[in-house]
Amino acid sequence: MGIPVQNPDGKVRIFQELCKGVEGCGICLHVCRKKLFKPALTLNRKGYRPPVIAEQESCTSCENCEIFCPDMAIAVSGRTGKRRVKT
Amino acid sequence: MTSERVRSGRYFMMGNEACAEGALAAGCEFAAGYPITPATEIANRLAKRLPQVGGAFLQMEDEISSIAAVIGASWTGKKVMTVTSGPGISLMSENIGFAVGVETPCVIVNVQRGAPTTGMPTVGVQGDMVQAKHGSHGDYEIIALCPSSPQEMFDYTITAFNYAEKYRTPVFILSDAFVGHMREEVTIPEAKTIESVYRKIPSQGTDPQSIRGFLDEDIAPMPIFGRGFKAHVTSSCHDQAGKRNLIDLSSLDLFVRRLSNKILKHKEDITIVDGNYAKGDVVLVSYGPVARSASAAANEAREAGLPAGTLRIATVWPFPDHEIEKMARKAKHVIVLENNLGQMYPYIKAAAARFTGVSFLAPALIGQIHDPEEIVRKIKEVVQ
Amino acid sequence: MKEIVHPLRRFVRPSVVSSTNCPGCGNGIVTQSILRAIDELAMDIDDFVFVSGIGCAAWIPSPFFNADVLHSIHGRPLAYALGIKMGLPEKKVMVVSGDGDLVAIGGNHLIHNARRNVDMTVICVNNSIYGMTGGQAGPTTPAGVETTTTPYGSFENPFDISRLVIAAGATFVARWTTIHPREMTRSIKKAIRKKGFSFIEVHSQCPVQFGRKSGMNGSVEMMEDYRKRSVRVEKAAGFKEEQLKNRIVVGELVDIEKPEMVEEINRIRAKAMRRPS
Numbered sequence: 001m002g003i004p005v006q007n008p009d010g011k012v013r014i015f016q017e018l019c020k021g022v023e024g025c026g027i028c029l030h031v032c033r034k035k036l037f038k039p040a041l042t043l044n045r046k047g048y049r050p051p052v053i054a055e056q057e058s059c060t061s062c063e064n065c066e067i068f069c070p071d072m073a074i075a076v077s078g079r080t081g082k083r084r085v086k087t
Numbered sequence: 088m089t090s091e092r093v094r095s096g097r098y099f100m101m102g103n104e105a106c107a108e109g110a111l112a113a114g115c116e117f118a119a120g121y122p123i124t125p126a127t128e129i130a131n132r133l134a135k136r137l138p139q140v141g142g143a144f145l146q147m148e149d150e151i152s153s154i155a156a157v158i159g160a161s162w163t164g165k166k167v168m169t170v171t172s173g174p175g176i177s178l179m180s181e182n183i184g185f186a187v188g189v190e191t192p193c194v195i196v197n198v199q200r201g202a203p204t205t206g207m208p209t210v211g212v213q214g215d216m217v218q219a220k221h222g223s224h225g226d227y228e229i230i231a232l233c234p235s236s237p238q239e240m241f242d243y244t245i246t247a248f249n250y251a252e253k254y255r256t257p258v259f260i261l262s263d264a265f266v267g268h269m270r271e272e273v274t275i276p277e278a279k280t281i282e283s284v285y286r287k288i289p290s291q292g293t294d295p296q297s298i299r300g301f302l303d304e305d306i307a308p309m310p311i312f313g314r315g316f317k318a319h320v321t322s323s324c325h326d327q328a329g330k331r332n333l334i335d336l337s338s339l340d341l342f343v344r345r346l347s348n349k350i351l352k353h354k355e356d357i358t359i360v361d362g363n364y365a366k367g368d369v370v371l372v373s374y375g376p377v378a379r380s381a382s383a384a385a386n387e388a389r390e391a392g393l394p395a396g397t398l399r400i401a402t403v404w405p406f407p408d409h410e411i412e413k414m415a416r417k418a419k420h421v422i423v424l425e426n427n428l429g430q431m432y433p434y435i436k437a438a439a440a441r442f443t444g445v446s447f448l449a450p451a452l453i454g455q456i457h458d459p460e461e462i463v464r465k466i467k468e469v470v471q
Numbered sequence: 472m473k474e475i476v477h478p479l480r481r482f483v484r485p486s487v488v489s490s491t492n493c494p495g496c497g498n499g500i501v502t503q504s505i506l507r508a509i510d511e512l513a514m515d516i517d518d519f520v521f522v523s524g525i526g527c528a529a530w531i532p533s534p535f536f537n538a539d540v541l542h543s544i545h546g547r548p549l550a551y552a553l554g555i556k557m558g559l560p561e562k563k564v565m566v567v568s569g570d571g572d573l574v575a576i577g578g579n580h581l582i583h584n585a586r587r588n589v590d591m592t593v594i595c596v597n598n599s600i601y602g603m604t605g606g607q608a609g610p611t612t613p614a615g616v617e618t619t620t621t622p623y624g625s626f627e628n629p630f631d632i633s634r635l636v637i638a639a640g641a642t643f644v645a646r647w648t649t650i651h652p653r654e655m656t657r658s659i660k661k662a663i664r665k666k667g668f669s670f671i672e673v674h675s676q677c678p679v680q681f682g683r684k685s686g687m688n689g690s691v692e693m694m695e696d697y698r699k700r701s702v703r704v705e706k707a708a709g710f711k712e713e714q715l716k717n718r719i720v721v722g723e724l725v726d727i728e729k730p731e732m733v734e735e736i737n738r739i740r741a742k743a744m745r746r747p748s
Binding site for chain 3: 114116117138139141142145147148149151152155156157158159161162163164165167182185220245295296312313315316317318319320321322323327330331405
């Protein structure tokens with residue numbers, strides 16, 4: 001598929017090229033229970049500003065960011081809860 | 088086809104009922120419609136007969152959902168049909184364009200009646216001829232057959248199904264209240280003598296991403312639903328894979344041209360005409376029930392020593408200009424006979440006028456089939 | 472090294488990378504809720520045939536979903552869906568379209584298919600506006616909103632879509648908003664499993680067209696507004712009519728049993744085949 005992903009070893013993976021920007025959207029910043037998202041310093045190739053996540057360790061895997069992202073640009077690994085299929 | 092589908096034998100049958108029997112003999116599995124005079128008998132018969140052969144007929148809430156339901160069912164691989172009259176075709180027009188654009192086989196029966204608008208429901212008129220070709224917006228081709236008798240209501244319905252499947256297109260049966268309601272001898276042949284065509288589909292297990300299910304002038308295989316082909320069927324302009332393209336003019340050009348060429352390229356195979364004329368004849372060009380009158384008039388004229396011949400067009404669309412031209416080169420004069428104000432006449436004239444004189448004769452009253460005497464009078468007039 | 476992909480990516484057509492939705496559009500939340508429901512049911516996306524009409528919501532399955540998709544003309548997806556169900560009764564037929572498509576131009580087909588109780592799942596994405604064509608009023612636009620075709624403010628009363636569908640006879644009706652994706656997924660799973668006409672209305676933000684015209688500043692504000700205005704159906708049962716004004720009653724509103732149409736047709740067909748005449 002070839003969609004680049006930020007911090008592939010972290011819990012919260014952001015596909016920054018799919019993001020449509022924290023200014024126009026910004027839903028992930030709002031729904032994260034720990035307020036871990038911040039706007040990135042650089043824009044993606046389409047000119048949108050994706051989020052970045054600094055303290056991966058504070059993430060509780062609530063999966064809000066993954067579920068609410070309208071562009072499927074965030075994936076949370078190591079989920080809890082009754083999940084069915086893997087990647 | 089089972090014996091339940093094909094009830095071989097000789098019958099005294101109404102045109103509309105023969106049409107329904109033709110649909111069953113052709114393999115129709117699903118039909119939907121809305122009651123409308125003078126077509127309702129077809130719906131009634133299909134409602135009774137289709138469940139007997141494992142199919143179904145649904146009366147929908149309007150004509151729009153009727154044609155939509157048959158398009159949906161066609162995409163599941165079923166042979167389908169809808170029946171209506173002029174007002175219903177008007178409602179269906181947008182969906183007919185959709186069926187053309189995504190290349191969906193289906194048969195549409197229009198039992199024409201007095202028009203425009205509500206008009207006169209129980210009188211036959213040939214008023215929807217051009218609507219069959221241009222009823223929907225945009226450039227496109229269509230196939231339309233005109234039966235002249237209850238026997239042809241049976242035979243041409245089978246032909247219509249076969250054309251629909253072969254060319255992946257809606258096919259019209261342009262009948263009218265006279266042929267629909269007339270009763271005559273109809274022979275339903277043995278099932279094994281009936282040709283049954285089914286659309287090309289991709290082989291089972293084909294990689295969905297490699298399927299090119301649209302826009303092939305030699306008719307692309309239809310990626311029907313439920314087989315894992317992951318078809319993307321869109322009413323938007325699309326490419327051969329069904330992928331939407333709303334930007335490139337080259338894509339629109341391909342879309343428009345390929346859809347039309349798919350029919351035009353095979354025009355000669357599709358065309359059915361019945362020519363009975365010789366060089367120097369005044370040729371009577373007609374279709375549907377008017378052709379019966381034309382035939383009688385030509386016989387009468389010949390007996391009176393006048394040079395008369397007939398050309399009956401059974402497929403009015405795609406327009407058989409090649410047959411008109413062939414005839415016009417030989418004809419002394421052409422008289423176009425239609426039960427309307429001249430719908431096919433301009434097309435016939437455009438093809439024939441280079442070679443010979445062309446006139447139009449409507450019946451004495453719109454809604455009548457021409458009296459053969461009127462026609463003979465016109466022939467005499469032209470010969471002078 | 473194994474490539475990292477979003478867990479629902481396998482349901483997406485390989486040739487499609489991203490959607491054409493505006494930033495922050497609620498369609499994307501509905502998309503994930505649907506795909507997550509299919510995932511949680513451990514179903515194959517090829518168990519479904521998707522049908523959509525015209526409008527932004529109709530682009531949820533088309534071309535995104537990697538399955539049989541019929542993207543048809545405006546207002547008619549329910550009619551095609553019925554034909555498809557007749558031809559492939561074993562498949563799950565799902566219609567995903569917008570409020571204008573399903574309730575305005577398509578309103579007649581909505582009430583009749585609900586009445587018939589045909590086995591299908593219908594997701595009606597209600598953004599209270601005609602978004603794709605630039606922001607015109609629709610039958611769910613609140614009175615007073617200025618849109619491009621109601622520049623002096625809309626003077627019509629809006630539908631309560633779920634109430635309409637319940638009155639028409641649907642056997643499962645639920646309403647959620649894009650602030651309730653998990654509940655939405657749960658209802659979608661139920662709808663898919665249930666035999667009958669299942670209808671899920673989802674209030675979804677259109678920040679670019681409706682948001683601007685109604686004075687909202689972006690998706691987050693609109694979603695928080697949904698949260699504030701939502702009231703669960705169990706709680707709303709005790710409310711008077713005036714208390715419900717401007718509120719969104721969410722939850723599973725109706726879940727009843729009735730004979731389903733395709734089953735009835737099969738019964739009739741079996742009878743007809745036994746004694747043809």
